[in-house]
Amino acid sequence: MNMRKSFIRLHLPALLLALTIGAATAVPQLSNIRAMGDAFAGVYPINNDDELYYMTRARDALDGHVFLTNPYLFEHKDGSPMQFWLPDYLEAHATLWFFSDHARGYQFFDFLFPAILALLTYGIAYKLTNSTSLALLTALVLHLGIFFEDFNRAPSPQFTFLFFLLFWYAVVSYLKSPRRYFLAIAALALGAQFNFYPYHWTYTLVALGIFLVAAKFVYRSFALKPYAYMLAGGGILGIPYFFSLVRSMQNPFYKESLMRLGLIHTHTPSGMVIVAAATGTLILWGILFSAKMFQRDILNIFAASIAAAGIIAVNQHVLTGKNLEFSSHYLMAALFGAVLLAAYLAGIVYRSLAAQKKFWGTFFLIAAGTVGIPFSLWRVPQVVAKQSVPTPTEWYVQTYAPLFHWLQTHTPKESVVYADQQLSRYIPAYTHNNVFYTREANLFFLSDSEVKERFVISTFFQKSFNREFVLANERALWGVHYIDERGHERQVQKIKTLLHRSTALPPATPPESEITDVVRLRALVEQEGFLAAAERYRLEYIVWDRNREPTWHLDGESYLTPVADIGSFTVYTFK
Structure with a gap:
């Protein structure tokens, strides 16, 4: 009982932060509706350009068109799906459990899922840093400072990204405490990624591949079998997706439809922001390692791998010659990887300074907060004010x-x-x-x-x-x-x-x-x-x-x- 109370007391600030982030995401839309007064007739405000598109997909799922082959055109209701369909189907039907229409349910999800995402980010950062302060700051930077306006759109990335983070939380938990149920959670999360969003599972496999190769190279005794089981479990859950993909590739309009989605043929590197963020944190990793501020272990290989994956994932077209909006679609996963590596390195510096003198450790946390908190909060009032006022449209x-x-x-x-x-x-x-x-x-x-x-x-x-x-x-x-x-x-x-x-x-x-x-x-x-x-x-x-x-x-x-x-x-x- 005392351990439970201690756990709750230790992580209560994280729960409060998550609830605050959820409220900051959802409340402006409610304020927008309230500002309309009696003029509001049930057509909900749109804060993200693709939000209406996903609401249409949800409506089509509720109308019985499971695979969402085209939610707009009658003649194309049957056939193979162009994109993922399962997250839309699940969320749309979940809204009807509690709400009279899917649009109102999505308003609730704007509170629920950003809060869960913030908790998962905090959990990963805490596992990497062993510092509640740094973990809170990491969640603050990512969810308010960088991606505050991105997580108010269901189901992508609001729902789909949850399983991306859940996978990495399960893996880092297994690294710190090798229990089989963490591998089972990772397998379920990987299977969900296969069926939910291609850019998430491809990034995950690149990062996991880097990690496993590097870990085996550094530690010959490193056991690959548990990860093979995890990959097999996720792969089995992903079989429906791959069957659907093969069927879709046989569509006579597959190539020209991909071109409209943004496919371009090039071997020129791209994703400068992603490459710069990943390279910068990896250079810092190398500097701290050269300064012998930490020894090689599985955890720092893991942290470096999830950041390094951004460089490869966003530039896979250098080999294939096919670029399908990699810079934009990998941005979120890549910046999460880079910031989590930065948090891990900040934890190393903090512990090193605190070991010398407690004052220096405290000073470092204050300095990090002095930079991170204003960076995270400076745009929030502007965004909240903008979203709270109805536009002419x-x-x-x-x-x-x-x-x-x-x-x-x-x-x-x-x-x-x-x-x-x-x-x-x-x-x-x-x-x-x-x-x-x-x-x-x-x-x-x-x-x-x-x-x-x-x-x-x-x-x-x-x-x-x-x-x-x-x-x-x-x-x-x-x-x-x-x-x-x-x-x-x-x-x-x-x-x-x-x-x-x-x-x-x-x-x-x-x-x-x-x-x-x-x-x-x-x-x-x-x-x-x-x-x-x-x-x-x-x-x-x-x-x-x-x-x-x-x-x-x-x-x-x-x-x-x-x-x-x-x-x-x-x-x-x-x-």
């Missing part, structure tokens, strides 16, 4: 609520609705309907030709359709492929500048031939007419927002019949 989308209610109660499930670009992003998230097209629809398996045709038809009533309009809607047509190429070219320029070999590179805008093809397709569709062009796809309803799209002028279209007027919205069916 958040005010306006409340007018969508009566329309959503009408669609939900008066249209058959899986009906297809044609609407303006903004409204088309919301309809699948809040109703059981699909849409004719929205830019997020091209994140799934689709041919490039269908993407272009749907886009052109979906903007048929747009009066000015020219080169500038096409470029302004680049993501709706080509995804992020050319955007990522531009980013990569800028990084190449930076590298060449460092090497004093800078050369001006042309911007990687979509090729003029591609732009011309889209403009030409628009002319052909105009000549054909909306009705004839749209008949190639399923379409039951058109919603006209007279406020946002006053130039549509659908009242005179002979093939349409108005069936409802809801505020500024008119709903039409086809005669």
